[in-house]
Amino acid sequence: MGANRPRRSAPRSSRVVAVPAPIARVLVDSPLPQLDRLFDYAIPKSLTDAALPGVRVRVPLRSAGRIADGFIIELAPRGDYPGPLSELDSIVSPIPVLTPEVWALARRVADRAAGSAIDIVRLAVPTRQVRVEKAWLAVADRRALTPIAAAPIESYGEAVIEGVIAGNKRIALDAIPRVREVGADGATHWVGDWAVTLAAAATATVAGGRSAIIAVPDYRDQEQLAAALCAVLPPERIVRLDARQSNPDRYRALLRCLEHEALAIIGNRSVLYAPAPTLGLIAVWDDGDPLHSEPLAPYVHTRDAALVRQQQQGTALIFAGHTRSTDVERLVEVGHLGSVSPERLILPKIVPTMQQSGGDRLAAGARIPSSAWSTARKALESGPVLIQVGRPGYAPRLACVDCGQTARCVRCEGPLAQRSARAAPACQWCGALAAQWRCSSCEGSHLRSIGFGAARTAEDLGRAFPGVRVVVADGERPVMTIGPDPALVIATRGAEPVADGGYRAVLLLDGERMVARESLRVGEDCLRWWSNAAALCGPGATTVLVGVGGDLASALVTWRQADYARAELVDRHRLRFPPAVRVATITGTSDAVSVAVASLAVAPEDVLGPVELAAGGVRTIVRMSYGQAAGVAAQLRAETIRAATSRRSRAIRPEATVRPAPGLRVRFDDVEPFLEA
DNA sequence: AGCACGCCGACT
């Protein structure tokens, strides 16, 4: 940028002197990796006033033969492009919706992930809504908002969290496992204590004249946080910004973020890309939840976006949770994050129960030991009881009566399951009803169910506790809250409602099955699911963990999740597994992948693969140290562009048997396929 | 992605 400064110093009477016609550098909205850079455009006279950095524009793009969308990133007196410049076609809206901070974040985050900045910008900036914009512009007088008074943040020692915020420190924060009642506008809500703490932290930030961004994994968490915030901040200080909103709502929220007064901005993962007036705090709740991992390219995790933005803007940073992800533990160990725990430990009462049950003859009895039964029975006298199960539906798996083989769809080989007691068995992949099912190995035609889904558990428990209300909460039928009256709440992990006053007891079922799952993160995930459920207990309530022993059970019982993460990380270091190392998953045509991998400066033992993919093409996983990652990402980006521009790969094999997706795809830090490699 | 430019075979 310095090279493009005007040559002459500005004359005194600037109005009469012709300024050299400035050019606009534009980020074009195109999915093509080779267009992920700035293009210079001349600014026509009619647009000089409105052509400001951050505005959405339309520009001609020769080869696409059309007008493309884009954003002015910067203005310069002259460009370095030697050819003749095209002119900006038009300015979509005069509002600079892409702020310099968000642009810098998008660029850096995309570079780290070997992806396109525009893919991040698209998450950051919703499309323009004319009506919303007009309404916003019509509010001419933006009166100063009333100042906010900070209340002390409880339970973490005097001024500890306030010090973190004021000193722009970075910490991992252990949340307190209990529920609290918060009141706003006469109504009261029960929320996790974590929401109260983060709301208080946001308030302290806003009171200091700075904004706070808080990212939560899902809508249920967002509702809790919103309720806690409403109790301590006026509504004009709170902005919600998430993917679930309609586009007009998102645009309205974005415009509010462009105002100048400090705000508390909450939402799910993409909230990290919100513009924020003087950002002072970034907080992430439960960073181990997979919902924090962005499913769209370039697949940037909330945690990474938070770390980059913290570094760029020098804000305070809080990763809060009941458990500690190995990723956050690693950051604590390298000294990037401090660690803050509650002043006084509040431990939920947790009892592990290795299997073998009392003699209840009901089906559910087979997996609920008698001690858990009696805990539930007693607790149901005074309030709601939570039963956490592993799977939704009725029968999560079906098998052939005759040979025991898992029943599979005749069309696509997907596993069959039963949604409810009366539903016909159907394929879990393609949804086809298995009407004329025949066992593929023994020709049998009768099915039996394997395992228990939430609906089946509900049915059995309802029979065991006649007259008690039974509520099923899962991904399909979400339940946010439960009243204080006795009820059996059967919820799949992660879908547990918050109960008024907390649950009187919590039963964690199917643990054995959850632990048996093949995944790098099973341990972390299970501990997180169980801890989050146990944290919903009311005072004195008992959590029973059924059928699991060992390190996981003792980490839960002693409530020492950080110790578990530490031990887990030692193993990951020994095995060179993430997050001890970073990994890049490279997929594409066999040629493109092997050329790309060969160009990387990594040791041969860190190249895992290639493996053939069913969809065609191959996949190779490359692991690297954190120090190597920037170089590897840059190289993979160059290879992606090369694969996208040279068409030889397609021409060489016109009659290939399976047609793989053209080009090269790169994804960083996707741990799921790691074990298969 | 689209679209123009460019360098070799059948054509009025």
Added chain:
DNA sequence: GTCGGCGTGCTC
């Protein structure tokens, strides 16, 4: 002689 095939490369 030239019309047009698609392989190659660029997009301010």
